[in-house]
Amino acid sequence: MSEQVDLKTIPISPGGDNHPNDECKDQTDGSDKLVTVFHNKDNFNVIHPLTNKWTLWFTKPASGKGDSWNDLLKEVLTVSSVEEFWGLYNNIAPVSELALKSDYHLFKEGVRPEWEDPQNKHGGKWSYQFKEKRNVNIDELWLHTMLAAIGETLEDEEDGEVMGVVVNVRKAFYRIGVWTRTTGRHIPNRGDGDVAGGKGRSPEKGKEILMKIGKRFKEVLKLGPSEQLEFSGHTDAAHSGSTRAKAKMVV
Template identity: 40%
Template structure:
């Protein structure tokens, strides 16, 4: 009987060996060859704080765009190769926002919005790493029911505490805003109260909204 090779056919063993073997980051964190696209592209920003900035212009000049990514694997590549949140110097901030949205009140996507905020005292500084990671994963995984409302998130290191904020596109209606707040707490595993602050209040020194949202 003639062999498969004599008829120009490739043996089954060889044919199977020529097929590309797909490897994900879950099975090989270094030599993976498959990437999982995100629903949106996200940009990581950084500002180092340092000396007190006296104007919005000088703050914007201090803001650095680090990288934009659009796959799960690229996110982990970034996360695993930058300083953790609690390692930032006092006054510094990481900002993770959807591509095209700058992490500032003046951006049109943020102008009418606000943020859900919570703080951790210095003695719980390491906890901020987990909360920041879970917040980023919730954002890039588009885990919120009102996903179109999510603009980004900010983690800030200060002398005696750390702060984390989830930025939204609008301040209402109240039921929707509070639902986002409750989801935020659940997604990051938070068991403390958080407060919603409209950007219009935060931009005015000493101003506080009459109708505070707390969940």
């Protein structure tokens, strides 16, 4: 099958009961039904392509020997289908088992999880810190966040804002974030060949799109009305020397 699949129709884990196309006929080998990875993880005859390819990156803790960011940031694997995603997910350590100061980054192919990347430099991020680490199922929340990203459910198709998602493991908290291409402000002349996301939008429309992403992300994280997601720009964070700049928006 070459048809792209909405991940909302696919179970949250390979052990789920919701198997797509159970009774369909496979046109390639004449068998009675399609066999997905959810039926048989080793012998399946269907691949469900993702709308975009996504690359997982890992930041390992610094050794204290003057490691640079490039020394710590490692590219793990790029996936282009639901099956490849589950193959990756089932063979990496869960967030709850990572060492302090570790990070996972899942970004669209060709986008590095760095402020300086041409597709990120005008952008920002929605983020939330979970300070009660013992009471948080961080593995489930991170999985839901990744699925929302690769399933393209955090934004509408024409928005072109979501660049990637990140989880940070720190001593006092877990933090999960969604990186966006813009901060909602109109950028008339980028000068870097990047014309997607934000071109021709008014500031009002840009803010509306980002607020929509924030609200959807808040639902993914299962946050209550009194718990606030914060949005800040990468440029502001860079100038402040911190990953937590003053919030531009909250939801």
